Amino acid sequence: MNARDSFAGRAATPVPQGLIDGPFHQRLAALNHARAWYDWAGYAAPSVLDTVEFEYFALRNAASLFDISPMRKFRVAGPQAEAMLNRMVTRDVARLAPGRVAYVLWCDEEGMVIDDGTLFRFGPDDFRLCCQEPMFGWLEDAAWGFDCAVTDETDALAALALQGPTSHAILKAAGLDLGDLRPFAHREVAPGLAISRTGFTGDLGYEFWGAWDAALPLWDRLWEAGRAHGLRAVGYEAVNIARIEAGFLTAGVDFQPVHAAERLHRGRTPRELGLERLVDFGKGHFNGRRALLAAEKRGPRSRLLRLDVEGHKPAQGALIYHGRRREVGHVTSGTWSPTAKRNIALAEVRAPWGTTKSGDLWAEIYTCEEGVWERRMVRARPQRAAFYRPARARATPPADF
Amino acid sequence: MSARYDAVVVGGGHNGLVAAATLARAGRRVCVLERADRLGGMAAGGAFPDGTPMPRIAHLLYNLSPAVLNELGFGAGGPVETRALPTVCLDPEGRHVVVRDGSPVLADGRPHPEAEAYRRLAARLVRFGGLLARLADAPPPQVSERLADLAGMRRLGPLAALGWDFRKLGRGDRREFLRIVLSNAHDVILDELSDGPLAGSLAADAVRGAWAGPRAPGTVFSLMYRLARGGGAALPLGGMDAVIAALADRARSLGAALRTGAEVTEVRVEGDRACGVRLADGEEIAAGAVLVATAPGAAMRLAGPAHYDIEAVRRLRNMRAKGTAAKLNLRLDGLPEVPGLGPELLGGRLLLAPSVEQVERAFDPVKYGRVSEAPVIEAVIPSLTDPQAAPHGGHVLSAIVQYVPHAPEGGWTGAARDRLRDVALAALETALPGLSARVTAAETLTPSDIEAATGAPGGHWHHGELSLDQLLTVRPVNGMARYRFGPAGHYLCGAGAHPGGDVMGAPGRNAARVALADATAGEAAA
Ligand SMILES: Cc1cc2nc3c(=O)[nH]c(=O)nc-3n(C[C@H](O)[C@H](O)[C@H](O)COP(=O)(O)OP(=O)(O)OC[C@H]3O[C@@H](n4cnc5c(N)ncnc54)[C@H](O)[C@@H]3O)c2cc1C
Numbered sequence: 027m028n029a030r031d032s033f034a035g036r037a038a039t040p041v042p043q044g045l046i047d048g049p050f051h052q053r054l055a056a057l058n059h060a061r062a063w064y065d066w067a068g069y070a071a072p073s074v075l076d077t078v079e080f081e082y083f084a085l086r087n088a089a090s091l092f093d094i095s096p097m098r099k100f101r102v103a104g105p106q107a108e109a110m111l112n113r114m115v116t117r118d119v120a121r122l123a124p125g126r127v128a129y130v131l132w133c134d135e136e137g138m139v140i141d142d143g144t145l146f147r148f149g150p151d152d153f154r155l156c157c158q159e160p161m162f163g164w165l166e167d168a169a170w171g172f173d174c175a176v177t178d179e180t181d182a183l184a185a186l187a188l189q190g191p192t193s194h195a196i197l198k199a200a201g202l203d204l205g206d207l208r209p210f211a212h213r214e215v216a217p218g219l220a221i222s223r224t225g226f227t228g229d230l231g232y233e234f235w236g237a238w239d240a241a242l243p244l245w246d247r248l249w250e251a252g253r254a255h256g257l258r259a260v261g262y263e264a265v266n267i268a269r270i271e272a273g274f275l276t277a278g279v280d281f282q283p284v285h286a287a288e289r290l291h292r293g294r295t296p297r298e299l300g301l302e303r304l305v306d307f308g309k310g311h312f313n314g315r316r317a318l319l320a321a322e323k324r325g326p327r328s329r330l331l332r333l334d335v336e337g338h339k340p341a342q343g344a345l346i347y348h349g350r351r352r353e354v355g356h357v358t359s360g361t362w363s364p365t366a367k368r369n370i371a372l373a374e375v376r377a378p379w380g381t382t383k384s385g386d387l388w389a390e391i392y393t394c395e396e397g398v399w400e401r402r403m404v405r406a407r408p409q410r411a412a413f414y415r416p417a418r419a420r421a422t423p424p425a426d427f
Numbered sequence: 428m429s430a431r432y433d434a435v436v437v438g439g440g441h442n443g444l445v446a447a448a449t450l451a452r453a454g455r456r457v458c459v460l461e462r463a464d465r466l467g468g469m470a471a472g473g474a475f476p477d478g479t480p481m482p483r484i485a486h487l488l489y490n491l492s493p494a495v496l497n498e499l500g501f502g503a504g505g506p507v508e509t510r511a512l513p514t515v516c517l518d519p520e521g522r523h524v525v526v527r528d529g530s531p532v533l534a535d536g537r538p539h540p541e542a543e544a545y546r547r548l549a550a551r552l553v554r555f556g557g558l559l560a561r562l563a564d565a566p567p568p569q570v571s572e573r574l575a576d577l578a579g580m581r582r583l584g585p586l587a588a589l590g591w592d593f594r595k596l597g598r599g600d601r602r603e604f605l606r607i608v609l610s611n612a613h614d615v616i617l618d619e620l621s622d623g624p625l626a627g628s629l630a631a632d633a634v635r636g637a638w639a640g641p642r643a644p645g646t647v648f649s650l651m652y653r654l655a656r657g658g659g660a661a662l663p664l665g666g667m668d669a670v671i672a673a674l675a676d677r678a679r680s681l682g683a684a685l686r687t688g689a690e691v692t693e694v695r696v697e698g699d700r701a702c703g704v705r706l707a708d709g710e711e712i713a714a715g716a717v718l719v720a721t722a723p724g725a726a727m728r729l730a731g732p733a734h735y736d737i738e739a740v741r742r743l744r745n746m747r748a749k750g751t752a753a754k755l756n757l758r759l760d761g762l763p764e765v766p767g768l769g770p771e772l773l774g775g776r777l778l779l780a781p782s783v784e785q786v787e788r789a790f791d792p793v794k795y796g797r798v799s800e801a802p803v804i805e806a807v808i809p810s811l812t813d814p815q816a817a818p819h820g821g822h823v824l825s826a827i828v829q830y831v832p833h834a835p836e837g838g839w840t841g842a843a844r845d846r847l848r849d850v851a852l853a854a855l856e857t858a859l860p861g862l863s864a865r866v867t868a869a870e871t872l873t874p875s876d877i878e879a880a881t882g883a884p885g886g887h888w889h890h891g892e893l894s895l896d897q898l899l900t901v902r903p904v905n906g907m908a909r910y911r912f913g914p915a916g917h918y919l920c921g922a923g924a925h926p927g928g929d930v931m932g933a934p935g936r937n938a939a940r941v942a943l944a945d946a947t948a949g950e951a952a953a
Contacts (some may be wrong), residue, residue, distance in 0.1 A: 086831075112733075135737070135738040316736075
C-alpha cells in the first residue's frame with residue numbers, strides 16, 4: 027500500500043489522469059475506428075472516427091453528429107444579468123429576445139478580443155453563454171457590482187451538434203418537429219432538453235443541450251432516427267473544413283485570444299477580425315469601448331481576409347506576399363473545399379494590404395511529395411462572402427432531404 | 428434639475444476645496460458637495476465636550492504644495508500663520524533628542540554623537556524628496572508601456588521618462604538614489620546610524636499611515652515623500668480647521684458654492700460622459716464635469732461599475748487600503764513636569780519610536796488584527812504654541828497612534844476602544860510620566876471610526892496604500908493615473924490620486940487643471 031492510499035486511513039478515490047471521458051464517450055469510443063483522440067479542454071474528443079472524407083461528405087450531404095460538450099457553458103441569471111452582459115459583450119444584448127441566440131464577442135479593456143461565443147436568452151433575467159476558452163474567473167470579475175449570479179454549467183450540461191441537410195428530417199423522425207424554429211432560435215422541447223438552430227458548419231443544423239447523465243439516451247434517440255437519413259458521427263477534422271468554408275473563426279487558430287497571448291500586441295480588435303458588425307458603439311459603455319473608439323480613429327493594423335487561393339494545394343500556414351515580394355501576412359486556416367471546389371483560406375494581412383489595397387496578393391505554398399519540396403507562388407484573391415452559404419440553412423421551415 | 432454648474436466637486440476635504448477654488452479661479456461655476464456637516468474631511472476640526480477645539484484627525488502640515496498656495500493667491504505666508512516645530516525623539520531612558528532644521532542635539536544641549544551622520548542622511552533624503560515634490564505638481568507623465576514593472580525603477584532611463592528630473596543631482600547622488608529608491612527604510616537608516624530614538628524617528632516618518640514596517644520595500648520612497656518639502660512639520664495656528672476655513676473662504680470668494688450635509692449617491696453618466704450627480708434626498712444637480720475627492724473605489728461605485736472596464740474595476744476593488752493610524756485626542760487640565768523637557772520641547776513634534784527595531788515590532792501585531800502593545804506615536808501639544816488651541820485654559824494633546832488594525836479580531840467594541848486608549852496612554856506615560864493624571868476628556872478614533880467619518884476605505888491616511896505598486900503612473904491603479912476617471916468629464920481629485928495623501932492639495936489642483944484643459948479643448952472643438 028503506498029502512502030497516498032493509506033492517507034488518513036481512507037480508501038483512495040482515483041484521480042482521473044490524462045484526458046477524461048465526455049458524456050457521449052461510450053458511443054464515440056465504439057465508433058472511433060481511427061482511434062484518433064485529441065484534447066479539447068481536458069476531454070478526449072475525436073479528431074477522426076473513420077475517415078475525414080466520409081465524415082465531411084456526411085456533414086455536407088446528409089447529417090452529422092458532433093459532441094460539443096467540452097464547450098464552456100455559463101449561466102448568467104439575475105435582475106441585472108442583461109446589464110452585466112451588455113457591459114461585457116460588444117453587441118446590444120437588450121435587443122436579444124428570449125428564445126433567441128446571438129453570436130457575440132467580448133474584448134479586454136484595450137479592445138482586444140478575448141473570445142467569441144453564443145449567447146442564449148431564456149427570459150428577461152436568464153442567459154447562457156457558450157464559448158471555447160475557460161472564462162469563469164473573468165465572468166466573476168465582469169459580474170462584480172451587478173445583481174446577477176454566474177454558474178459554470180460546463181460539466182453539468184451535455185451538448186451535441188446535429189448538422190447537415192437532413193438534420194431536420196432526423197429531428198422529425200425522432201419525434202421532435204421543430205419546423206417553425208428559425209435560425210438562431212432555441213426552445214425547450216422537454217424538461218431539461220433544449221434545442222437551438224445553431225451550429226459551426228454554415229449549414230442547416232441544430233444543437234442539443236441537456237443533462238450530462240441523460241446524454242446517452244439522447245444520442246441513441248438521434249442515432250436511431252438518423253439511420254434512414256445518412257447520419258454519421260464525425261470528428262473535428264471534418265467540422266474544421268466545414269467551418270472554414272462557412273468562414274467561422276477558431277480562437278487560438280485564426281486569432282490569438284488576448285488572455286492566452288503573452289507577447290505584447292498579439293491581440294486583435296473586432297474590426298481586425300472582420301467582425302465590426304458585431305460592435306455596437308451606440309448602446310452605452312462596454313468593455314474596451316473607449317479603446318476601440320480610439321482604434322477606429324487609428325485604423326486597423328491588419329485584417330483577417332477570406333482568400334480564394336489558386337491551385338488545389340491547401341495553403342495552411344503559407345505566407346502572404348504583396349506583388350510577390352513584400353511579405354504582408356500569413357494564412358491562419360487553409361483547406362481545399364470539396365463543396366465549393368475551391369482552395370480557400372483565412373489569412374491575416376497587414377494594413378494597408380489587408381485593408382485598403384488588398385489587390386496583388388500571393389500565397390507562398392510549400393509542398394512535399396515523396397521527399398521532394400516545391401515552392402509555389404500562387405494568386406490569392408480576397409472574397410467578400412463566405413465560401414459556402416446554402417439557402418437551406420436559412421429556410422423556415424427547412425426542407426426535408 | 429435644480430441648477431447647472433460647469434463642475435461639481437464631490438467631497439469637501441481640502442483637496443475638494445482646492446479643486447473647486449482652482450476651477451472657480453478660471454471662471455468656472457463650481458459647487459462642492461460635502462456629506463458631513465462640516466468641511467475638511469480628514470483635516471476637519473472638532474471640539475471637546477467643554478468646547479475646546481480638537482484637532483480631530485490631521486494635526487500638522489508637512490507637505491502643503493507651494494504651487495497650490497501660489498495659484499490660490501495665498502502668498503508665501505500660506506493660508507494661515509504657522510509655527511515650525513522641532514522634532515523631539517522621545518527616549519524612555521530620558522536621553523531625548525531634538526532635531527531642528529535637520530540637525531540633532533541631545534535635549535540637554537549636549538551634541539549628539541551621530542549628528543553629522545544624521546545630517547548627511549537627512550539632507551540626502553530631503554534632496555531626493557525634492558525630486559518627488561517636483562513630480563507632485565503635475566499629472567504623472569504618460570508612458571506607453573506600463574512601469575508596473577518595478578525593475579524599470581532600477582534604471583535612470585525609464586525614471587527620467589517618468590519625469591524625474593535628475594539634472595540637479597550629482598553623479599554620486601544619482602547612483603545612491605538608484606541604490607536605495609526601492610529598498611527599505613530599516614536598512615538605509617541603520618547603514619548610517621546606530622539604532623535608537625533618532626534612527627527610530629526616521630523609521631516612524633517612513634511608515635506614518637502605512638500598512639508596512641520599516642523593513643518593507645518601498646519605505647524609503649515613503650520616507651522621501653514625507654521629507655519632500657524639507658522634512659519639517661508646522662503647526663497651523665488655529666489648527667487644521669483654520670487651514671480648511673481659509674481654503675473654503677478662498678473658494679467662496681472666487682465664486683464657488685459650498686454645501687455641507689449633501690451626500691452624493693450617484694454620479695450620472697449619459698453618452699459616456701459625466702453629466703451631474705444625484706443626492707441622497709433625490710435632488711439632481713446637472714454639471715459639465717464631476718470631480719470626486721473620495722477614495723478611488725468609492726468614486727467608481729458612484730458612477731457605477733457599468734461605466735468602467737472590467738479590468739479597471741478589478742484593480743480598483745483590489746487597491747490596497749488598510750489604515751493603521753488611530754487618533755487619540757486628550758483634553759488636559761495641565762501638563763506633567765517632565766524632567767529634561769521644558770515647555771519649548773514639550774511643544775514640539777513628539778515622536779515615540781524608541782528604535783527602528785521597535786517600529787518594526789509594533790507593526791507585527793496589526794497583521795493579526797491586534798493593536799500594538801508598544802505603539803509608535805506622533806504627538807503634539809498645540810496649546811503650548813498656539814493660544815487659540817485651548818482658549819479656556821489647560822492643554823490639548825493630539826496623538827497619531829500606530830499600528831492599529833482597521834478590523835480587529837472581535838471588532839471595535841467599547842471595551843476594545845477603551846483598551847486602545849489605555850495602551851496609547853501607557854505608551855505616552857513612558858516618556859511623559861504623570862500625563863494620564865491630567866486627562867479630563869479623551870476621544871479615541873480608530874481607523875474604522877475614521878472610515879465612518881470620512882469614507883476613506885480602511886480609514887487609510889492616503890485613501891489607499893502609498894506603496895510602490897500604487898504610486899506615480901499606477902496610482903490609483905494602472906491606466907487611471909492622470910485624474911481622468913472612466914467616463915469623459917469624470918475625475919478623481921482626492922488623496923487616492925497622484926501624488927497621494929497628506930494635507931497637500933496637489934491632487935485637487937492637478938485634477939482641476941486636467942478638467943480645465945479638457946473643457947477648454949472641448950469648447951475649442953465645439
Ligand atoms: C489619523 C490620521 C492622521 C493624519 N494626520 C495628518 C497630518 O497631521 N498631516 C497631514 O498632512 N496629513 C495627515 N493625515 C492625512 C490627511 O489627513 C489626508 O491624506 C488628507 O486630509 C486627505 O484629503 P482629501 O481631501 O483627499 O480627502 P478627505 O479629507 O478624506 O475628504 C474626502 C471628503 O469626501 C467626503 N465624502 C465622501 N463620500 C462622499 C459622498 N458620497 N458625498 C459627499 N461627500 C463625500 C468626506 O466626508 C470627506 O469630507 C492623517 C490621516 C489620518 C488617518
